[in-house]
Amino acid sequence: MDSTLRDGEQTAGVSFNPKEKESIAFALYDAGIRRIEMASACASDQDFDAVKNTTSSLEDTGCKNVVECLSFILRPHIDWITDAGAACANLLVKSSTDHIAQLKGKNPDDHIQDVLEITDYAKENNLCVNAYLEHFSYGIQHSKEYVYKLIENLSKAKIHRIMLADTMGLFSPQQTKEHIQALTQKYPKVHFDIHAHNDYGLATANTLAGIKYGCQGAHVTVNGIGERAGNASLETVAVSLRDFFGIETIDENKLMTLSKLTKTLSGAKIEANHPIVGKNSHIHKAGVHTHGALKGLYTNPLLEKNRFNKRVSYDLGKLSGKASVFVELEKMGVKNPDPEIVAQLVTEIKILSEKKNIITTNDLLLLYLQKTNKDTSGYRLKKVDMRKIYTNTQTSTQAEVTLKIKGVSSTIKAVGDGGFDAIANAIKKITGANLKLKDYHVSIPPGDGTSSLVDTAIDWQHNKKTLKTRGIHTDQDIAATYAMLKAINQINVLKRFEKSNTKK
Numbered sequence: 338m339d340s341t342l343r344d345g346e347q348t349a350g351v352s353f354n355p356k357e358k359e360s361i362a363f364a365l366y367d368a369g370i371r372r373i374e375m376a377s378a379c380a381s382d383q384d385f386d387a388v389k390n391t392t393s394s395l396e397d398t399g400c401k402n403v404v405e406c407l408s409f410i411l412r413p414h415i416d417w418i419t420d421a422g423a424a425c426a427n428l429l430v431k432s433s434t435d436h437i438a439q440l441k442g443k444n445p446d447d448h449i450q451d452v453l454e455i456t457d458y459a460k461e462n463n464l465c466v467n468a469y470l471e472h473f474s475y476g477i478q479h480s481k482e483y484v485y486k487l488i489e490n491l492s493k494a495k496i497h498r499i500m501l502a503d504t505m506g507l508f509s510p511q512q513t514k515e516h517i518q519a520l521t522q523k524y525p526k527v528h529f530d531i532h533a534h535n536d537y538g539l540a541t542a543n544t545l546a547g548i549k550y551g552c553q554g555a556h557v558t559v560n561g562i563g564e565r566a567g568n569a570s571l572e573t574v575a576v577s578l579r580d581f582f583g584i585e586t587i588d589e590n591k592l593m594t595l596s597k598l599t600k601t602l603s604g605a606k607i608e609a610n611h612p613i614v615g616k617n618s619h620i621h622k623a624g625v626h627t628h629g630a631l632k633g634l635y636t637n638p639l640l641e642k643n644r645f646n647k648r649v650s651y652d653l654g655k656l657s658g659k660a661s662v663f664v665e666l667e668k669m670g671v672k673n674p675d676p677e678i679v680a681q682l683v684t685e686i687k688i689l690s691e692k693k694n695i696i697t698t699n700d701l702l703l704l705y706l707q708k709t710n711k712d713t714s715g716y717r718l719k720k721v722d723m724r725k726i727y728t729n730t731q732t733s734t735q736a737e738v739t740l741k742i743k744g745v746s747s748t749i750k751a752v753g754d755g756g757f758d759a760i761a762n763a764i765k766k767i768t769g770a771n772l773k774l775k776d777y778h779v780s781i782p783p784g785d786g787t788s789s790l791v792d793t794a795i796d797w798q799h800n801k802k803t804l805k806t807r808g809i810h811t812d813q814d815i816a817a818t819y820a821m822l823k824a825i826n827q828i829n830v831l832k833r834f835e836k837s838n839t840k841k
């Protein structure tokens with residue numbers, strides 16, 4: 338099961354809008370993943386829309402039972418999941434008596450009873466029910482008797498899957514083996530999943546140990562995004578399962594697209610030395626090693642660069658027009674691409690190819706998503722004009738920026754110390770946004786050397802919160818502008834949600 342859109346979204350500063358969640362869900366589906374955890378129940382109206390749109394689009398293609406949601410032991414959560422059309426409720430169950438003691442007025446037996454009751458209720462709603470044993474790694478070491486009693490009850494209640502969560506990343510592979518082997522031997526008919534976190538850098542190793550000793554499912558996130566040191570990563574788990582155990586899980590040719598898409602939409606960076614999908618993971622540098630690599634020594638033929646489709650993308654300048662851009666976007670999971678945006682893209686691609694800039698198919702989805710903001714009903718960039726102002730003592734830049742929101746355009750001029758500074762000042766005047774730039778990184782998107790796009794990753798400070806956003810464009814200032822608008826739109830969505838919650 339992939340949990341990029343639920344557990345991955347727990348990464349500090351990361352938040353996906355519905356369109357982004359849908360795109361990642363489709364990319365996961367396209368790569369062959371058939372269990373996608375998309376949200377926590379009742380988290381936001383935006384998540385509700387994302388789950389609802391994805392499940393209905395998947396059903397149109399004849400596919401049911403793909404989307405799962407996390408649920409507390411609360412009836413409104415089950416109702417939310419049912420109304421959103423998801424197939425599975427993943428109940429969050431306490432697996433240690435210490436944690437139950439924090440629940441007011443509940444003892445372990447009460448908690449088990451509550452879980453069984455909510456299971457019945459979810460089944461009445463025709464949901465498939467899985468149970469997350471939250472803090473399983475702690476519980477099995479401190480309240481073993483209770484954990485076994487809980488599992489006994491869950492298996493009798495015919496819970497579909499029991500999901501063993503190493504929530505704080507406490508286990509070593511040896512401990513994972515010891516506890517999971519004991520459970521799978523005692524309950525051979527129960528389907529167990531392993532859910533590993535990477536606090537010791539052991540998430541992939543623990544996941545492999547879980548599978549080797551009887552788990553039938555593994556939880557992952559793309560690029561390993563997640564709270565603290567993150568989760569087991571889709572790419573390392575899928576590739577290791579294939580190479581070490583001969584288990585095929587996904588279409589490896591889709592890994593780079595998934596990784597890049599998630600990186601761009603989450604804003605979370607991938608280190609260059611990240612296995613499989615990192616920029617440097619297939620580059621040899623040290624003299625002797627390179628020499629050997631050229632002769633075919635020292636290389637791992639199983640992890641050959643070409644295996645992961647790191648280069649397969651082609652020049653979009655060759656596409657004839659709207660129809661081909663439509664088809665390319667649909668291939669990448671965009672349902673009914675917006676004709677207005679497609680027309681803009683076609684014009685831009687033509688202008689760029691006349692300037693001998695190459696935009697590849699890999700870049701198309703990122704460019705498209707960046708232009709769609711309708712789900713957040715947020716600000717969209719319409720136009721930027723810049724000119725230098727020279728005086729006797731200094732040079733500055735003036736930007737005239739036009740933004741559109743809900744069909745209304747506003748244009749404002751501002752001056753700044755350089756292009757982006759001027760644009761940012763104009764945007765602040767239009768939107769009234771109060772946000773500070775904390776960290777700014779510029780790079781060329783990984784995966785294809787032909788790209789003429791610039792990828793700008795910015796960390797922002799808004800009140801006490803940090804946000805990470807990215808923008809992509811051939812011009813660095815415009816890329817940063819997209820990143821800024823994304824941050825402002827996210828903050829506004831959050832404000833609206835908090836307001837509607839306080840009203841309730």
Ligand SMILES: [Zn+2]
Binds near residue numbers: 344502504532534
């Ligand atoms: Zn987790």
